[in-house]
Amino acid sequence: MDEGYITADGRQIGGVVMEMKNITLRFGGVVAIENISFDIREGEIRAIIGPNGAGKSSMLNIISGFYVPSEGEVWFHGAKRPQMRPYEVARQGIARTFQNIALFEGMSVLDNVMTGRLTQMKSGLLAQALWKGKAEAEETANREVAEKIIDFLEIQSIRKTPVGRLPYGLKKRVELARALAAEPKLLLLDEPMAGMNVEEKEDMSRFILDVNDEFGTTIALIEHDMGVVMDLSDRVVVMDYGKKIGDGTPDEVRNNQDVIDAYLGVSHD
Amino acid sequence: MVQTQSGADGHRSIPALLDRNAKQFGTSPAYREKEFGIWQSWTWAETAKEIEALALGLINLGVNEGDFIAIIGRNRPYLYWSMVAAQSVGAIPVPLYQDANAEEMAYVLDHCGARFVIVADQEQVDKVIEVQDQLHQFEHLIYLDPRGLRKYDHSHLHEYSHVQNQGRAAYDEFINELTARRDKLDYDSTCVMMYTSGTTGKPKGVVLSNRNVIETAKSSSEFDKLRQDEEILAYLPMAWAGDFIFSIGQAYWTGFCVNCPESPDTMMADLREIGPTYYFSPPRVFETQLTNVMIRMEDASKLKKRMFDYFMAHARKVGPAILDGKPVGFLDRLKYRIGSFMVYEPLKNSLGFSKVRVGYTAGEAIGPEIFDFYRSLGINLKQLYGQTEATVFLTAQPDGEVRSDTVGVPGPGVEIKISENGEVLYRSAGVFVEYYKNPESTADTKDSEGWVATGDAGFIEEATGHLRIIDRAKDVGQMASGEMFAPKYVENKLKFFPDILEAVLFGNGRDHCVAFINIDLTAVGNWAERNNIAYASYQELAGHPRVLDTIQEHVEAVNKSVAADPMLSGCQIHRFVILHKELDADDGEMTRTRKVRRRIVEEKFADIIDALYDGSATVSTTTEVTYEDGRKGAISATLDIRDAAVVAVTQKMAAE
Numbered sequence: 038m039d040e041g042y043i044t045a046d047g048r049q050i051g052g053v054v055m056e057m058k059n060i061t062l063r064f065g066g067v068v069a070i071e072n073i074s075f076d077i078r079e080g081e082i083r084a085i086i087g088p089n090g091a092g093k094s095s096m097l098n099i100i101s102g103f104y105v106p107s108e109g110e111v112w113f114h115g116a117k118r119p120q121m122r123p124y125e126v127a128r129q130g131i132a133r134t135f136q137n138i139a140l141f142e143g144m145s146v147l148d149n150v151m152t153g154r155l156t157q158m159k160s161g162l163l164a165q166a167l168w169k170g171k172a173e174a175e176e177t178a179n180r181e182v183a184e185k186i187i188d189f190l191e192i193q194s195i196r197k198t199p200v201g202r203l204p205y206g207l208k209k210r211v212e213l214a215r216a217l218a219a220e221p222k223l224l225l226l227d228e229p230m231a232g233m234n235v236e237e238k239e240d241m242s243r244f245i246l247d248v249n250d251e252f253g254t255t256i257a258l259i260e261h262d263m264g265v266v267m268d269l270s271d272r273v274v275v276m277d278y279g280k281k282i283g284d285g286t287p288d289e290v291r292n293n294q295d296v297i298d299a300y301l302g303v304s305h306d
Numbered sequence: 307m308v309q310t311q312s313g314a315d316g317h318r319s320i321p322a323l324l325d326r327n328a329k330q331f332g333t334s335p336a337y338r339e340k341e342f343g344i345w346q347s348w349t350w351a352e353t354a355k356e357i358e359a360l361a362l363g364l365i366n367l368g369v370n371e372g373d374f375i376a377i378i379g380r381n382r383p384y385l386y387w388s389m390v391a392a393q394s395v396g397a398i399p400v401p402l403y404q405d406a407n408a409e410e411m412a413y414v415l416d417h418c419g420a421r422f423v424i425v426a427d428q429e430q431v432d433k434v435i436e437v438q439d440q441l442h443q444f445e446h447l448i449y450l451d452p453r454g455l456r457k458y459d460h461s462h463l464h465e466y467s468h469v470q471n472q473g474r475a476a477y478d479e480f481i482n483e484l485t486a487r488r489d490k491l492d493y494d495s496t497c498v499m500m501y502t503s504g505t506t507g508k509p510k511g512v513v514l515s516n517r518n519v520i521e522t523a524k525s526s527s528e529f530d531k532l533r534q535d536e537e538i539l540a541y542l543p544m545a546w547a548g549d550f551i552f553s554i555g556q557a558y559w560t561g562f563c564v565n566c567p568e569s570p571d572t573m574m575a576d577l578r579e580i581g582p583t584y585y586f587s588p589p590r591v592f593e594t595q596l597t598n599v600m601i602r603m604e605d606a607s608k609l610k611k612r613m614f615d616y617f618m619a620h621a622r623k624v625g626p627a628i629l630d631g632k633p634v635g636f637l638d639r640l641k642y643r644i645g646s647f648m649v650y651e652p653l654k655n656s657l658g659f660s661k662v663r664v665g666y667t668a669g670e671a672i673g674p675e676i677f678d679f680y681r682s683l684g685i686n687l688k689q690l691y692g693q694t695e696a697t698v699f700l701t702a703q704p705d706g707e708v709r710s711d712t713v714g715v716p717g718p719g720v721e722i723k724i725s726e727n728g729e730v731l732y733r734s735a736g737v738f739v740e741y742y743k744n745p746e747s748t749a750d751t752k753d754s755e756g757w758v759a760t761g762d763a764g765f766i767e768e769a770t771g772h773l774r775i776i777d778r779a780k781d782v783g784q785m786a787s788g789e790m791f792a793p794k795y796v797e798n799k800l801k802f803f804p805d806i807l808e809a810v811l812f813g814n815g816r817d818h819c820v821a822f823i824n825i826d827l828t829a830v831g832n833w834a835e836r837n838n839i840a841y842a843s844y845q846e847l848a849g850h851p852r853v854l855d856t857i858q859e860h861v862e863a864v865n866k867s868v869a870a871d872p873m874l875s876g877c878q879i880h881r882f883v884i885l886h887k888e889l890d891a892d893d894g895e896m897t898r899t900r901k902v903r904r905r906i907v908e909e910k911f912a913d914i915i916d917a918l919y920d921g922s923a924t925v926s927t928t929t930e931v932t933y934e935d936g937r938k939g940a941i942s943a944t945l946d947i948r949d950a951a952v953v954a955v956t957q958k959m960a961a962e
Contacts, residue, residue: 046457147343184342189453194571196343247454 041078044271045286051079053115054223054255055100060109062095062279069095071279072109077223082249082256084266087276088299093259094136094227096276100257101133101225102126127156132221134212136228136259142201146192146211147183149200153218154179186217189251190244206237210244217248224248226258230265238262242269263300267291275299319491319516321357321394323558328354331534331561337383340568340576348383350561356470358484360391363473365480367422367446367464371396371487374418374499378402378411378434379426381540381566384450384466386553388424393497396487397422400499400511401545403898404430405891407936410509412437414501418511418742419443424466427451431458493517498554499742500547502694503897511742512547512694521735522697523555525718529702530664536562536584537661541573546899547694548668552586555697577658585662586690588669590900592676594828595657597804601832617645618682625650625682630706650683659685666690666702669899671775671794673802674710681708689713691775695751695758696720697736701773712772722766722773723757729779730760781904783814789876791819793904796868796877803860804829805853808889810907811877812915818880820918822911823857824888830856845886845943854948857884861950869953878952881918883925885911886943892932914945923947 041050055077062070070092077083077100085093098104099111102121111118113129121129132153140149157179158165160172168176187193190210195203200211209229216224229245230238242265248254260266266273267287275283275290277299283290290296317323327336332351339346348356369375375392377399379385389399400418402411404426411433415423421443423434431449438444449455450466473480497519501509526532540553553564562584567576603614624638634642654660659680667677668690680687688703691713701722703714716722720734733756740748752758763782764775776782776792783791793811800809800823807826813819825848834841834850841847865878889895895907908915910929917925928942 048457181342184344188342191569193343193568194575243454250456251453 041080044081048080048271050081050271053077054079054113056112057096057099058110058112060096060099060106060111062092062099062104063107068279070099070106070276073274073276073279073281074109075274075281075284077255077257078272079255080249080253081271082245082258082269084270084273085257085259085276086261086263086266086273090278091276092279093276097133097225097227097257097259100223101131124156127219130220130222131225132216132219132223133225134209134216134227134229136231138205138208138212140200140208140212140215143199145197145199146203146214147187147196149211150183150186150214150218151179153215154183156219182220183214183218186214189217189247190214206233206240209233209237209241213241213244213248217252217254220252221254223255223257226256226260228259228261230260230262238265245269318493318520319393319488319495320390320497320519320554320558321488321491323520324350324354324357324390327558327561334534334561335563336557336561337386337564337566338580339383339566340572340579343568345565345579347563353383353387357387357391357394359470359473360387360466361394361473361484362476362480363469363471364391364395364397364422365483365487366472366476367448367469369395369397369422371490373397373422374400374420376400376402376415376418376420376423377425377544378423378430379404379450379544380570381542381544381549381553382426382450383564383566385424385426385544386540386564388448389498389550389554390558393491394484394488396490396495398496398499400501401550402501403503403543403545405543406898407892407932407934408433408436409936412440414509414511415441415444418499421445422448424448425450428454431455431463491516493520496739498550500545500550500694503899503901510744510747513739513742514547514697515739518697518736518738519551519555520559521719522551522699523559525735526551526699526702527556527560529704529717530584532556532560532562532584532664534561536560536663537580537582538562538564538584538586539573539577539580539582539658540564540566541570541577542587543898547698548586548692551698552584574658578656579658581658581661583661583663585659585664586666586668588899589667589672589676590670592667592672592680592687593801596676596679597826597829599653599657600804601829604832604836614649617649618679620645621650621682622678625684626678626708629681629684629686630708646684654683654685659683662686664688668692668698670901671798672710673798675802677710691773693760695738696732696734696760697738699736700732700734700760703772707770707772709772712767712770712774714773715771716773724765725759727779728763728765728776728782730762730764730773730775731757732760733757785813785819785876786815786817787876790873791877792874793877795874796821796864796879799864799867800860805833805856806860808902810889810902810904811879812908812918813877816919819877820915821861821879821882822907822914823861823882823884825853825857825884827888844888845941848884848886849943849946851946854884854946857882858948858950861948865950865952875953879950880952881947881949883914883918883945883947885914886927886945887929887931887941890931892934893930894932918947 041052053076058074060070060073085096087093099106105120160175164172230241249256273287273290275296282295283293317326327350333349335347336350336353337348375397377385377388392399425431434447446462448464448466448469452465493516495516497514497516499511499513501511542549557564565580567573603611620641624634624642627634662685665685665687688708690702692698692700699717700720701714701716722732725731737758761779762775763777763779766773777794781793785791791814796811797809800806805826808824810822811819861879861882868878869875891898896902913927914925924944924946926944928940930940932938
């Protein structure tokens with residue numbers, strides 16, 4: 038079971054990176070997630086889909102350590118993950134983007150991407166303020182990583198532009214750049230294509246595939262657009278009303294009667 | 307005719323010039339490229355090493371002498387090196403337009419029978435793979451940027467740096483072979499083959515020899531006294547002969563530095579950072595820049611706008627005269643100085659033209675108003691006339707003799723004459739060898755005495771010896787009334803308005819002229835925003851009544867100015883229509899160098915032309931469009947046709 042598998046396009050997928058075991062999440066009396074288990078394997082693109090209110094974002098927040106499950110366990114790299122603060126999760130190599138873009142609007146694209154490098158900076162506040170010795174070398178090294186990502190995502194022309202002046206599609210790309218700057222092992226994308234036009238979606242899809250291909254990053258994403266999900270992902274978890282109703286390759290999921298019912302509705306007669 | 311310049315004698319190929327530059331200017335920069343936010347640079351000595359490694363790698367891959375190597379991608383040092391490496395191993399580089407679709411690419415690749423193709427990235431790799439079944443001689447593909455290509459079958463696919471590494475590893479094995487091949491190159495060996503975009507028919511492969519390229523580079527460099535410390539920005543398509551002669555011919559002859567932008571989108575920022583001393587561009591780039599300046603001035607505060615208008619008016623009055631060193635009164639000079647400080651210098655700086663010593667516009671006629679705008683700022687912008695078949699340079703304007711209506715005097719070693727039917731003919735050291743695999747066209751173009759027909763109608767001004775071009779010879783026609791029909795003259799006047807991107811005039815053999823207009827989305831969009839006009843698409847904006855009103859004003863203004871010219875007063879526009887789509891090279895309506903293909907436009911939009919002539923007030927039409935990825939679609943629209951006021955031709959004509 039732990040050897041992984043080979044994808045349709047011939048990529049070797051590794052062992053389990055993260056495993057969700059019987060996760061339940063309650064807000065007071067509301068059950069947002071009910072007894073869900075699935076795993077994420079190294080190098081794969083794993084999608085979580087479902088209609089509105091299915092609990093997808095809650096699930097992503099549990100993976101990112103922002104929510105603590107009411108019941109169940111999160112296993113990361115073969116060990117149970119204790120309760121953590123978000124920055125501790127970040128240090129473990131998990132980065133994310135947000136459904137409602139959360140960038141520093143007044144700062145330039147480059148500076149926003151550089152903030153993604155924060156967890157990698159070791160020199161102290163004083164050293165950074167004086168910009169001497171190690172801090173200078175560190176900044177240069179971090180800038181290099183940031184520039185490689187800017188080049189990768191083809192946003193050179195807006196490097197110095199304040200994020201607030203950018204159109205929506207580009208902001209999404211900048212957010213991806215910032216997440217990538219942390220050089221994550223696991224990248225969480227919360228609706229990366231929400232509100233985009235077809236061309237922007239195509240671009241974004243290509244970048245997601247390229248990130249996975251080029252850096253070997255494991256990607257877990259939530260998405261509404263079924264077409265995009267089916268094209269991108271290796272395996273898909275389908276949620277509805279907090280329950281898991283399907284899990285498998287895009288083709289398996291597509292033919293799953295429960296999934297079809299959840300998306301298209303069932304007649305009650 | 308051949309004069310010698312220090313050390314250059316006997317260097318009869320580009321690789322030989324590279325060798326000279328590596329020895330003479332070893333530590334000066336030869337190439338720069340902005341990557342990862344920093345200008346990376348290579349000296350001539352480093353360049354020679356890089357090219358040598360690639361050349362060895364190409365021999366290792368089995369490139370034979372006489373093979374064709376196609377090169378596709380945006381301007382990058384690595385691709386320029388590919389051209390010189392190809393020459394070094396006795397192969398012939400064939401640069402292609404990177405935005406050509408797979409079909410166009412297939413034609414050219416098959417026509418030259420390229421065994422090897424060197425491309426920039428995955429996009430180009432995909433295109434070549436898509437058409438490889440149609441290519442009989444194609445064997446290996448070398449790519450620069452490995453992104454997204456990891457999963458591809460690598461049996462015929464090689465990464466550029468790997469080819470170089472293999473070349474370096476096989477140094478001892480192949481260096482003698484490389485030296486031998488390089489030494490065999492002489493003035494008659496082929497330097498490069500460029501495909502002409504061709505406003506009619508299939509592209510033709512123009513074969514240029516080392517003699518063509520080096521002699522032309524030499525005489526043109528001397529004409530403008532180019533120096534080893536010039537800086538140029540290479541941003542025009544590598545498949546355009548102009549870029550080849552500037553970025554390879556002249557660069558290798560004089561040893562100056564070629565700077566490549568980070569990406570096409572950053573070109574303007576990179577231009578400002580580099581501050582080139584020698585700059586060239588088709589009129590369209592100057593038009594776009596001017597449009598952007600005007601748009602930004604519209605958005606500027608009232609005070610700034612007034613200051614700009616005031617000093618620009620003064621610059622128009624005395625700027626060109628000051629630039630040409632003609633006498634100008636003291637007060638005017640002083641005012642120009644103040645204007646320099648307040649307006650001209652900051653403007654030049656933001657355009658990236660602060661250091662330009664010599665600037666050229668070529669490729670098409672430039673609107674006089676645009677031309678004068680740049681010259682009045684003190685930018686030494688000049689006109690150049692030439693074509694691929696002549697290795698670009700035919701005539702150029704000497705410093706101090708610059709006018710917007712001529713294209714200058716014949717360059718050193720160029721002979722120009724006008725045929726009986728008014729067509730411009732030339733003979734020079736730059737005259738191309740032949741059209742590849744097309745002896746009929748070669749014979750049609752080049753006569754037994756070596757005179758080449760340009761296809762342009764023009765005349766030489768007796769007083770000054772300057773050449774003036776009227777239009778493409780085949781486009782110049784007659785109206786039904788017998789008056790001359792010269793469409794470009796009117797179109798250029800229209801295109802000076804920032805709102806108008808493109809115009810096509812019809813009227814050959816008819817009793818009056820009509821026009822198609824393309825609006826400039828940047829300029830008109832900005833205007834719409836300021837006037838609270840909502841629009842969802844190009845088509846909707848183009849059909850907006852207020853846009854039509856504005857364009858009508860422009861057309862009527864042009865009619866007035868055309869009417870003032872007794873020879874061309876018949877070319878006034880009686881009716882016009884704003885097209886629902888931009889004319890596009892992907893749809894075959896323009897060449898890749900963005901010249902309108904008149905015949906194709908005429909055929910494709912025949913229904914609209916009919917409506918323009920039959921007096922109908924609207925026309926419904928459906929047009930097929932091709933998307934960038936080659937898919938096809940259709941857009942349909944109902945277009946309003948407007949009548950424009952024309953100025954009655956005065957009785958004077960008849961009286962004369």
